[in-house]
Amino acid sequence: MKLDASQSAGYLTNWAARLFARAIDRRLKPLGVSSGQLPVLFALSSGAALSQRQLALAAATEQPTMAATLTRMERDRLLVKRPNPRDGRSMLYSLSPEALEKTADIRAAVDAVNREALMGLKEYERASYLAIMAKVIGALEASLEETSD
Numbered sequence: 001m002k003l004d005a006s007q008s009a010g011y012l013t014n015w016a017a018r019l020f021a022r023a024i025d026r027r028l029k030p031l032g033v034s035s036g037q038l039p040v041l042f043a044l045s046s047g048a049a050l051s052q053r054q055l056a057l058a059a060a061t062e063q064p065t066m067a068a069t070l071t072r073m074e075r076d077r078l079l080v081k082r083p084n085p086r087d088g089r090s091m092l093y094s095l096s097p098e099a100l101e102k103t104a105d106i107r108a109a110v111d112a113v114n115r116e117a118l119m120g121l122k123e124y125e126r127a128s129y130l131a132i133m134a135k136v137i138g139a140l141e142a143s144l145e146e147t148s149d
């Protein structure tokens with residue numbers, strides 16, 4: 001049996017994700033931010049303060065990976081950590097003033113890469129692409145929830 005990457009939704013999605021990450025990292029590097037930190041930045045950009053567990057769930061990542069990301073971001077002064085008043089065993093993370101100052105530039109970098117990636121699509125194709133990706137993500141999340149029960 002021959003494997004055909006061009007007919008594999010998972011392979012193509014993963015390839016696109018790697019290319020997106022490289023393109024975004026290129027634009028974020030001068031800001032002292034990486035694509036791996038974007039899920040945390042997106043989750044906290046509204047001013048929220050969340051626990052490591054909440055951030056790991058929002059980013060669909062494992063706790064040890066999130067712990068390492070948060071440690072780096074705190075070291076780089078992108079996060080502020082404080083005790084959780086409702087649970088003395090956990091901490092709450094929020095964006096630092098330094099990170100908040102960078103949010104407009106981060107948004108501009110992400111928007112620029114999205115424009116580059118989608119510029120070959122017509123407006124209705126862009127909307128369809130985003131809607132289809134949301135459905136794929138939803139189906140995969142539901143499937144993973146079923147298998148973890």
